[in-house]
Amino acid sequence: MEFTNNINDSKQLISIIQSRYPKMSKGQKLIAQYIIKNYDKVAFMTASKLGETVGVSESTVVRFANALGYPGYPKLQDALQELIKNKLTTVQRVEMANNDYSDDATILSKVLKSDIDNIRGTLEEIDAKAFKDASEEILKARKIYILGMRSSHVIAQYLGFYLDLILDNVHVIRLDMGDVFEQIVRINEEDVIIAFSFPRYSKKSYQVVDYAKNKGAHIISITDSYFAPVACLSDNTLLVKSNMASFVDSLVPAMTVANALAISVGMKEKEEIKKYFDDLEKIWEQYSIYE
Structure with missing residues (x-):
């Protein structure tokens, strides 16, 4: 062999x-x-x-x-x-x-x-073309849904926070606000869903992504294996290593890829976000947000 x-x-x-x-x-x-x-x-x-x-x-x-x-x-x-x-x-x-x-x-x-x-x-194994394609799909999407169950929800929130600073069409699927399907019922072929999924793989994550796929949405998965259920449904799969150190999974590489994805999208909208951050700086100064 x-x-x-x-x-x-x-x-x-x-x-x-x-x-x-x-x-x-x-x-x-x-x-x-x-x-x-x-x-x-x-x-x-x-x-x-x-x-x-x-x-x-x-x-x-x-x-x-x-x-x-x-x-x-x-x-x-x-x-x-x-x-x-x-x-x-x-x-x-x-x-x-x-x-x-x-x-x-x-x-x-x-x-x-x-x-x-x-x-x-x-770094050695991630598909650079899949990363580039994912960034471009995010930019042209009508709406961007971000999904992460259990511990992966932290990464979903992180990516959602930064993408929301760049774009105005980002929705992090919340686990504390009704059923998840109610939050994506209007998803269609103009939309993108970014799904974080790591062992033990959540059955609900697969079900949500399967629903989005059937509605024609573009699927981007950030996961650890082509065996992952969501990877089988994905248009772009960004593989990250998540070997277990113990009962706590290593989500650091996934956070790093999320960071890179936000920066990639931001650099494509550089002039727009410069104006946005200039407005934010004025607000922060006016209301003494920072010391």
Whole structure:
């Protein structure tokens, strides 16, 4: 199997391991047995930790990944994470993190490093054309709806705040104001909906986006995987890394992409927003908004 980014690779991984098991070396068989039984744990183990756990060298783990067609262990790990990240309960996430977060200094270091790695991975993998197209669709839309359920609602509000400074047709779908479908009932083919969706994927998010799609709206999803339900409906998908450090998801890369999207739209409306901010500065000064 040559490595590809085909989204079916992860779903086929376990069956591929099983089919190749008879021809594996003794060390590789130990790894295969452990992965099949504990793939939810292996998804967040380093190569050295996996090797230590099953009693083989780190280089044997790397060769095992190569034997499956992956260019390195991190890509095998990505495939395993795709298999399980939407299925882990919060309790399971806490249990997985127990041994890795022994003290406050370790927690701070691991979380910061994890976010740095996620931003770096996002920069390497995000589709620049999809980003450009998303920015242009936002500008020409009659109305822009922004959706984020649960923790993703914070990012939706953030993007909505800044887009609202640039444009006058932005609506953040609120979770505290009636049913969400009531807020998008007038959506049509001239509109855009921007949906943030991360594991565990909200069923309601998919339903709202599905409704918008059926009404002809342009769908922009900011999510972590082409496996994400909303990605299947999207016209533009902006993939961001969101590997879990623990029971708290890493939403920093999503916030960064939202920031970049707001700046991209703003730079296309540069002269208009300069006048707008000039008016705002006068208001802020008149009413002593800032010290």
